[in-house]
Amino acid sequence: VRAAAKTTPRTTYHHGDLRNALTEAAVDLARSGGPDAVVLREVARRVGVSATAAYRHFSTHDDLLDEVKSRGLAALAESLTEAVLRVPAEGDPGELAVARFRAAAQGYLAFGEAQPGLFNTAFCHIDHEDDDSDDHQTIPFADSDAYRMLGMLLDDLVEVGLLDPARRPGAEIAAWSAVHGLAVLLLDGPLRHLSAEERAVGLERTIDVVVIGLTGISR
Amino acid sequence: VRAAAKTTPRTTYHHGDLRNALTEAAVDLARSGGPDAVVLREVARRVGVSATAAYRHFSTHDDLLDEVKSRGLAALAESLTEAVLRVPAEGDPGELAVARFRAAAQGYLAFGEAQPGLFNTAFCHIDHEDDDSDDHQTIPFADSDAYRMLGMLLDDLVEVGLLDPARRPGAEIAAWSAVHGLAVLLLDGPLRHLSAEERAVGLERTIDVVVIGLTGISR
């Protein structure tokens, strides 16, 4: 409605879409500085609103950060999905299943490299001291589209006969760990200063190991 | 020399081993709260010394945190080494090489689970704004004992004929990514609430994938 609020100073007293505007500003901050950059006062400042106004829409700073996390996770899922959809649909079913799996891994890492701050925020740990119960003790990522996509890709590998059904359980964890670990090491970790070439080699090698490790078949 | 300083209030004006005492207190803080818990003023407080005194031994807060990082990395290497050394020395060379490799992975994760705060600190990113040059742009972990150990274990796999020399390059990255990723997901990440049983399965499955993926041989 009043999307220009970020640049044009708001004229009306009521904003109209403040919650969204705040979330977007917060995502921008996360993008450029990671979770620590999501500062409530700065978010309000950027939107051109008093800090107090934020409390009409978020009960607490952590609440806002949670929203940013969700958006980050969603963006990651999008990157994954896009990469998978770019794989042509024709050819040998086995080769296609493997190609989609590899594409997903590449999409995961591509998102991390394109949006390191948001990636870190998506996986940052927030202490909800106030939490009443175990209701939230589910795996948040397990509910995410990205995780569901991973499960489907692995199911496909079983269907085409490349992944032994007996080895299907736990396959998510192994695959996810390898790709996520690579992302973390490359983005913030000790592999931060690898050249683009070295990164590419690392990625290829890691995906190879996972694919062979899961299917038992080298390409 | 004056190791009791932590409990007994210091009597002499000069401490005698303040740098060490500060570092140890800082490590304790990291252990229980991760990198953010390494607060210079709190460190000084614990040692029973004014905050200013720390500046005789560390030029800056980041300098202190760097020291903690090193200690964390060293502790990780120790956990790895211990696990590898616990593997019996007799038997088929191939089986032994694989067993040692698996043990190292288990040691890596065991350290992460036993000392999550210190583990996180060991891998936390510190911005050295003041850095003059590219001197520090080496991979800090690559200089660590843990990374060297990983290299040796992989070399062993080549020597016993289980790892194709053509596949040796990049093997560190693939193996390290998988285990590190699992650690990160389990400690802070979305897999935080997995039961001990589920964790064990995830670990076994991940190591299996890496071993098979590298060697091409399922056990």
Added chain:
DNA sequence: TGTACATCAGTGAACGCGCGTTCACTGATGTAC
């Protein structure tokens, strides 16, 4: 169509907090003669 009024969505000042770091200082230690 007009008016009273409840409710909603903002404001601005203030609080308390704890941090890293600097400053001018002082007490303790070691060395040269």
Added chain:
DNA sequence: TGTACATCAGTGAACGCGCGTTCACTGATGTAC
């Protein structure tokens, strides 16, 4: 062995900072009659 003095390793007060959050408030909006 004694003394003068440079150096070292501490102290304590203070600064500036920016944060999350609360408070009493006011302007805008919508609804009942």
